[in-house]
Amino acid sequence: MTTVGVGDFISAESHIVCGVCDLCRTGNGHICRNTRIIGVDRDGCWADYIAIPATNAWVNPPEMPVDFAVLQENLGNAVHTAFAADLRAKKVLVTGCGPVGLMTIAVAKAIGARSIYATDISAYRLNIAQRVGADIICNARTDNVSEVIREATRGEGVDVLLEMSGAPAAIRQGFDLLKYGGSAALLGLPNAPFEFDLANLVIFKGATIYGIIGRRLWETWYQMRGLLRSQAIDLKPIVTHHYALDEFEKAVSTMASGESGKVVMRP
């Protein structure tokens, strides 16, 4: 049996999982022991055609804009992160406003966060953060982030940290600003191991930490579908550049510059 047919307009889930390991069989396919990732462990999709298992094809409504269809994987990371902790009526700090961080802000807003504070080192991206729902933006290069957020939270700090940067300084600062008893969902990947004051920043705080990898299969995709169909999130401000596939060098340098939101390439 298959849920996809010839001519369907689909988005791909890039994690190809085995379906038979202990994790897959207990509803945890997103951390399958035998995961093979499209573009990492097998041929990627910077190509006109790509072969994937039918089970990895997510059928979109035909009227969905291509710009949104292509970024559902990233949006899935954002949804998975934002749904990890309870954000309802909470003060939320999002560290890192790359495309996934920006989408996380939009999702946090849509699911009822009370206040969203966003940090980054790119003024360009912070501007988009504000447009998609951040209440207060802080440039970690030029602003005193701790001071601004402590003042905004009357010295209390934030209830939830959503860490999207992987930058050690942002991770330390995020946990420093986290309330006692708070929760943190971590998606950003540090380049290397680094020193971290686990005793003071996590244990004595009684903090809860969630590691976020990929998308829950397929719960996250259904949550995404709900958010998109109800138009609870607006992704338009996040897609800032379009390139043809053979302009990939330009696309990658735009992405690396920090002066972009999501960069979309089309065959």
Ligand SMILES: [Zn+2]
């Ligand atoms: Zn598996």
